[in-house]
Every structure is written in structure tokens, then in C-alpha cells.
Amino acid sequence: MLKFSAALPANIAAESIRMRRRKLQAHAMQVLPPLLGVLLFLLAWQMLAGFRSDLPGPGATWDAALTLFADPFYENGPNDMGIGWNVLHSLARVGLGFGMAAVVGIPLGFIVGRSAFISGMLSPIMGLLRPVSPLAWLPIGLLVFQKAEPASIWVIFISSIWPMILNTAAGVRQVPQDYLNVARVLNLSEWKVLTTILFPAVLPYLLTGVRLAIGVAWLVIVAAEMLTGGTGLGFWVWDEWNNLNVAHILIAIFVVGLIGLLLEQTLVLLARRFEY
Amino acid sequence: MSEDSKSVAETLVSNRRDFIKNSAFFSAATLAGGVGMTVSSGAWAAGSDKPEKTQVKVGFIPLTDCASIVVAAAMGFDKKYGIEIIPSKEASWAGVRDKLVNGELDASHVLYGLIYGVQLGIGGIKNDMAVLMGLNNNGQGITLSRQLLDQGVKDGPSLAKHIKANPREYTFANTFPTGTHAMWLNYWLASQGVNPIKDVKNIVVPPPQMVANMRVGNMDGYCVGEPWNARAIADNIGFSVATSQDVWADHPEKVLGATAAWVKENPNTARALIAAVLDASRWIDNPKNRPLVAKLISDKSYVNAPEAVIAGRFLGQYDDGIGRKWQDKHSMAFFRDGQTNFPYLSDGMWFLTQHKRWGLLSTDPDYLGVAKQINQIDLYKQAAAMARVPVPKQVMRSSKLIDGKVWDGKDPKAYAASFAIRA
Numbered sequence: 001m002l003k004f005s006a007a008l009p010a011n012i013a014a015e016s017i018r019m020r021r022r023k024l025q026a027h028a029m030q031v032l033p034p035l036l037g038v039l040l041f042l043l044a045w046q047m048l049a050g051f052r053s054d055l056p057g058p059g060a061t062w063d064a065a066l067t068l069f070a071d072p073f074y075e076n077g078p079n080d081m082g083i084g085w086n087v088l089h090s091l092a093r094v095g096l097g098f099g100m101a102a103v104v105g106i107p108l109g110f111i112v113g114r115s116a117f118i119s120g121m122l123s124p125i126m127g128l129l130r131p132v133s134p135l136a137w138l139p140i141g142l143l144v145f146q147k148a149e150p151a152s153i154w155v156i157f158i159s160s161i162w163p164m165i166l167n168t169a170a171g172v173r174q175v176p177q178d179y180l181n182v183a184r185v186l187n188l189s190e191w192k193v194l195t196t197i198l199f200p201a202v203l204p205y206l207l208t209g210v211r212l213a214i215g216v217a218w219l220v221i222v223a224a225e226m227l228t229g230g231t232g233l234g235f236w237v238w239d240e241w242n243n244l245n246v247a248h249i250l251i252a253i254f255v256v257g258l259i260g261l262l263l264e265q266t267l268v269l270l271a272r273r274f275e276y
Numbered sequence: 277m278s279e280d281s282k283s284v285a286e287t288l289v290s291n292r293r294d295f296i297k298n299s300a301f302f303s304a305a306t307l308a309g310g311v312g313m314t315v316s317s318g319a320w321a322a323g324s325d326k327p328e329k330t331q332v333k334v335g336f337i338p339l340t341d342c343a344s345i346v347v348a349a350a351m352g353f354d355k356k357y358g359i360e361i362i363p364s365k366e367a368s369w370a371g372v373r374d375k376l377v378n379g380e381l382d383a384s385h386v387l388y389g390l391i392y393g394v395q396l397g398i399g400g401i402k403n404d405m406a407v408l409m410g411l412n413n414n415g416q417g418i419t420l421s422r423q424l425l426d427q428g429v430k431d432g433p434s435l436a437k438h439i440k441a442n443p444r445e446y447t448f449a450n451t452f453p454t455g456t457h458a459m460w461l462n463y464w465l466a467s468q469g470v471n472p473i474k475d476v477k478n479i480v481v482p483p484p485q486m487v488a489n490m491r492v493g494n495m496d497g498y499c500v501g502e503p504w505n506a507r508a509i510a511d512n513i514g515f516s517v518a519t520s521q522d523v524w525a526d527h528p529e530k531v532l533g534a535t536a537a538w539v540k541e542n543p544n545t546a547r548a549l550i551a552a553v554l555d556a557s558r559w560i561d562n563p564k565n566r567p568l569v570a571k572l573i574s575d576k577s578y579v580n581a582p583e584a585v586i587a588g589r590f591l592g593q594y595d596d597g598i599g600r601k602w603q604d605k606h607s608m609a610f611f612r613d614g615q616t617n618f619p620y621l622s623d624g625m626w627f628l629t630q631h632k633r634w635g636l637l638s639t640d641p642d643y644l645g646v647a648k649q650i651n652q653i654d655l656y657k658q659a660a661a662m663a664r665v666p667v668p669k670q671v672m673r674s675s676k677l678i679d680g681k682v683w684d685g686k687d688p689k690a691y692a693a694s695f696a697i698r699a
Contacts, residue, residue, distance in 0.1 A: 229365065
């Protein structure tokens with residue numbers, strides 16, 4: 001009995017320690033795997049670099065990155081600008097193409113989702129055009145616009161519009177029929193239906209579409225700029241490839257990845273705010 | 277001032293007739309003139325001769341033979357003629373073609389054969405084109421892979437023997453289907469008894485891709501401009517089996533190209549552009565200035581390659597990567613007293629004969645007619661007078677190529693049909 005009562009506080013203490021440990025463990029489990037992943041990645045990279053003398057290792061790349069980012073906004077004529085300018089130019093193109101795709105794609109998604117007739121009309125065309133590789137659109141853009149700049153914006157537009165149309169349309173179709181029946185009973189106008197019922201219900205789907213689209217847009221701009229030239233991250237990579245400057249190409253890969261991640265995370269945050 | 281320049285032009289015209297005799301005088305005079313040459317030849321300032329555009333966007337591909345465009349802009353030769361050249365680095369020859377045709381570029385450093393191809397609608401949508409002037413002779417090369425070297429291939433004959441003895445798919449790369457590199461590669465392979473169409477696979481890829489593919493053993497050979505052949509040696513992945521000047525000493529190579537429509541709308545700008553690039557060309561061909569130019573063009577804005585890789589061959593110091601070192605008598609030239617720059621009709625026609633030979637053209641074009649339409653000889657002569665550059669008397673020239681055949685532009689149809697190895 002005594003033994004038992006003495007064991008009780010000890011038990012409680014042990015329990016609290018265990019809990020704290022569990023908490024710590026949970027924390028560690030959150031931080032540790034990514035850390036380990038990055039570490040293993042760097043190790044593998046370093047080993048690979050050890051085998052191939054032409055591939056710079058993490059250290060050499062880091063050094064090159066430091067000098068590169070020491071002055072990201074220098075301007076030495078139109079053919080040689082700092083990496084910051086190149087990133088901004090690319091982002092501006094993405095913003096423009098993506099913005100236009102949103103302006104056209106989201107309303108179109110609503111229409112496609114609402115009207116079975118229009119959906120039937122557009123689905124064969126969309127089915128055919130959607131899987132086309134983004135860069136295949138570039139020559140068409142060049143032909144139509146007769147300029148490289150609008151052509152690359154066009155490529156972003158056409159490749160980022162599909163996820164927005166399809167996701168918005170899917171969202172509209174998911175809206176419970178009961179809601180719409182109620183709307184019909186109340187004799188609501190189509191505009192009212194759109195703003196009070198459809199839009200809030202569709203928003204999460206729409207934002208998923210937007211998120212997918214921005215990912216595609218960022219993916220595509222780098223490739224398009226490689227072909228069209230001018231200031232931008234894509235042509236910067238191409239120019240460094242021309243120089244066989246592998247360290248800079250690796251840096252560019254990280255920059256592209258990081259900005260893509262940032263763009264997507266921003267939209268995820270935005271989506272969360274709207275979902276609740 | 278206009279009277280002054282007129283008299284200069286007149287003296288030039290009268291001198292031009294016996295320019296070959298006087299070329300020594302000319303080169304001496306021009307050397308002495310150098311950059312400091314005064315604005316006395318500024319005919320552009322006089323009324324209707326004023327350039328229609330003050331800013332001229334000129335494309336270039338990062339290769340050493342873009343030097344005269346870069347120098348014209350960087351050393352201020354353009355200002356002398358009332359224009360500002362804005363060099364614009366381009367991603368590929370196809371990109372240059374598209375931007376010329378849609379007017380994003382006013383003019384460009386471009387492959388001779390590309391301009392002729394677009395004129396006839398091969399290698400691009402048909403569009404009337406113009407060659408304003410030649411930019412350089414020589415300085416391209418053919419590289420074979422180290423793997424081939426390890427298997428005993430050291431030169432043309434051993435390559436031909438190897439291909440016959442070891443049948444497999446051999447891959448060779450060039451830079452543009454109708455371009456100069458494709459033609460040098462084809463001509464050289466054929467001169468060694470290899471049919472470039474039937475015996476090997478010919479692909480078009482950007483130079484860095486050639487190097488990357490050769491490194492992993494996917495590429496047997498390529499023909500491209502410098503610094504890419506020097507680079508293969510520096511990286512120990514290949515060796516120089518021939519230079520383009522081996523195929524044709526002082527061959528035409530890059531030109532200053534534009535569309536015919538642009539030239540028609542901007543004749544004064546075109547003239548000023550030619551004159552500025554002529555001044556730059558003369559300056560580059562002064563041996564004293566060459567190392568400086570090598571340094572200038574190696575900059576990140578231009579060729580973006582280590583100066584050490586550019587300088588050697590730019591100064592004529594060749595190394596084939598397998599033990600032979602020499603000072604090349606026909607290394608890359610930018611001026612040669614204006615011989616490099618004069619848009620000889622026979623040079624342009626030669627590309628057409630080769631396009632016909634390799635099946636890019638199915639029928640014989642009007643060789644002379646096409647060349648006369650593209651090569652802006654009148655405009656060039658006026659610009660040459662402005663820049664005080666001697667102009668040759670003949671619009672054709674005669675050259676002996678690697679296989680011993682002589683090309684003088686006289687009977688293009690027969691010449692095109694005369695090759696045993698063809699498509």
C-alpha cells in the first residue's frame with residue numbers, strides 16, 4: 001500500500017517527463033527528417049562531385065553563390081545584368097501571363113461548370129490542347145505576335161489556364177444540388193447564385209487550380225526564356241550553359257526551385273485563409 | 277563638310293580602280309588612322325543622308341566572330357556615323373532568324389547560309405533578306421571525339437576507313453541546317469570520301485550541347501565556331517581534325533544580315549551601320565589590337581567565356597590537341613583590306629550550290645539573281661567610301677577548295693552538279 005502510494009508521485013513525474021519527451025520527440029520528428037534529407041542530399045552531391053571533376057561540389061557552389069548574390073542588382077548593359085534583375089524580369093512575365101490566364105480562365109471555368117452544353121462543346125478542344133507541351137506553343141506565339149516578349153507571356157498564359165478552368169469547373173460541379181434547388185425556389189438571379197452560393201463553395205477548388213497554375217507558369221517561363229533570350233532567369237541559365245559555368249547553373253536551379261516554392265507557399269497560405 | 281566628304285568619296289572611287297596596286301598604301305594609311313580617324317567622312321550628317329534610326333539593335337551569338345559588332349559599339353565607331361549600335365545577345369540561330377524577320381532586331385551577326393536559306397524558304401519561312409557585308413573569314417573548325425582518337429582516328433582518311441570498317445550510327449552536329457557549319461562539315465566529310473547524308477547522322481544542336489554530348493560519348497564530331505573547338509581540347513574530350521580554312525582558305529562565314537524590307541526603309545542607317553562595322557573590322561585586324569579585343573569579347577556581356585580559351589585561336593595560335601601546334605596563316609580575319617567585308621556574289625552563290633548539292637533545294641535556283649538580290653553591293657560601296665575602305669573591282673572571286681575544285685561563280689549549275697558525293 002505504502003509502496004504503491006510512494007510510487008504514485010514518481011509515476012506522475014515519470015509521466016510528465018515522458019510527455020515532455022514525447023513533445024520533444026514530436027518536435028524533433030518535425031525538424032529532423034528534413035534536416036537529415038538536406039544533409040544526405042549534400043553528402044550525395046559532394047560524393048558525386050568527388051567522382052566528376054567538372055561538377056562543382058556544395059562548397060564551391062556556395063562560394064560562387066556568395067559572389068553572385070553580393071551584388072544582385074548591377075547593370076552592365078542589356079546583355080549583362082545582376083541575377084536579381086533577371087529574377088524580377090521573369091517574375092514580371094509570369095505575373096502578366098498568369099494574371100491574364102486567371103482573368104480568362106476562372107470565369108470560363110464557372111461557365112463550363114454551370115452549363116453542360118458549353119462544357120460538352122469545349123471538352124474535346126481542351127482535352128486535345130491541355131496535354132500539349134508548353135514550349136510547343138512558342139512558335140505559334142512568335143508567329144502571331146511577331147515578338148519574343150508577348151510570345152513568352154502567351155506560353156505562360158496558355159499553359160497555366162488549363163488547371164484554372166478545370167479546377168474551377170470541377171468546383172462548380174461539386175456544389176450540392178440542394179443549394180441550387182433552394183436558389184431556384186427562392187428565384188435567385190444567376191448573378192446572386194454566383195456570388196452567394198457558387199463562389200464561396202468553389203473557392204477552395206479555385207485556389208487549388210490557381211496554385212497548380214502558378215507552379216506550371218514558373219516552370220514554363222524558365223524554359224521559354226531559354227529559347228527567346230533577353231533578360232530573365234531562363235536566358236541567364238542558357239548563357240551560363242553557353243559558358244559551361246556549372247556552378248552558376250546549379251545556383252540557378254536552386255533559385256528557380258526556391259522561388260517556385262515561395263510562390264506556391266504564398267498561395268497555400270492564401271488558400272488556408274479562405275478555406276476556414 | 278559634305279563637299280569635303282564628297283571629294284573623299286571621289287578620290288576613293290578613282291583610287292578604287294587600281295586598289296590592288298595601292299592596297300599597301302591603303303593599309304598603311306588606315307593603320308595610321310586607327311581609332312583617331314576624324315569625322316571628315318561624316319557624310320551622314322548632310323541632310324537626306326541622316327540615318328533614319330539612331331538606335332540600331334544588332335543581334336549576335338556569343339562566338340568570337342561577333343567581335344566587330346561588339347567593337348563597333350564598345351569603342352564608339354558607331355557614334356562617328358551618327359548611330360548607336362545596341363548589341364543584343366541571342367539564344368540561337370533560329371532565334372536570330374525569327375527576330376530578324378519579325379523586326380525585333382534591325383540587323384544581326386548571322387550565318388551566311390542562313391540568310392540565303394530564308395530567302396528561298398528553306399530553314400525558315402520565306403522572307404526577302406539582305407547581306408549588308410561580310411563580318412569574317414575563317415576561324416571555324418571540325419572536332420572529333422576522343423573516343424574516335426582512341427580507336428585510331430587521327431585525320432580524314434583514317435576517319436573514312438574507320439566508318440567503313442565499323443558500321444554503326446555516327447553522329448555529327450552542326451549549328452543550323454542551311455548554315456555555314458553544316459556546309460563546311462558536309463564538304464569536308466565528302467572530301468574525305470564520307471557521304472554526310474547517307475553515311476552519318478547529321479543533327480543540329482547548340483554548341484554547349486555538342487560538348488556535353490561528346491563528353492558522354494554520344495557525339496562523334498561537330499563543326500562550329502570558336503571558342504568551341506578550342507574548348508573541346510581544353511576539356512580533353514576531342515581534337516581538331518580540320519579547320520574551316522582547311523576546307524576553303526579565306527572562306528566567307530558570318531555576315532551582317534537584315535531583311536530586305538529593313539534595308540529599303542532604312543538605307544542611311546544601313547550605310548552608317550556598315551561603315552561603323554568596317555571601321556571596327558579594320559581596328560580588330562590590326563595585330564596590336566587583337567589581344568585587347570580578345571579580352572573585350574570574353575566579357576560576360578558578350579561571348580562569356582574565359583579569355584584564355586578565346587585568345588589562342590583568335591590570335592592565330594592553333595593547337596590540334598594531339599600534338600600539332602602552328603601559327604595559322606588563314607586564321608579568323610575581320611578585314612583583310614576590305615576583302616573580308618565585300619559581299620562577293622560568288623560567296624553567296626556558293627552556299628546555294630551546296631544547298632542544291634545536299635538536297636536542301638530540289639531544283640536549281642537563279643543563282644546569280646538571288647545573290648544580286650541579297651548582297652547589297654551598292655550600299656556596301658557607298659559605306660566603304662564613307663569609311664575609306666578599298667573595294668575590289670570584281671563581284672566574283674576565285675578560290676580553290678580542299679578537294680581541288682575551283683569555284684569562281686561562273687557556272688553555278690554545273691558546279692553544283694559536278695560533285696560525285698551528293699545527297
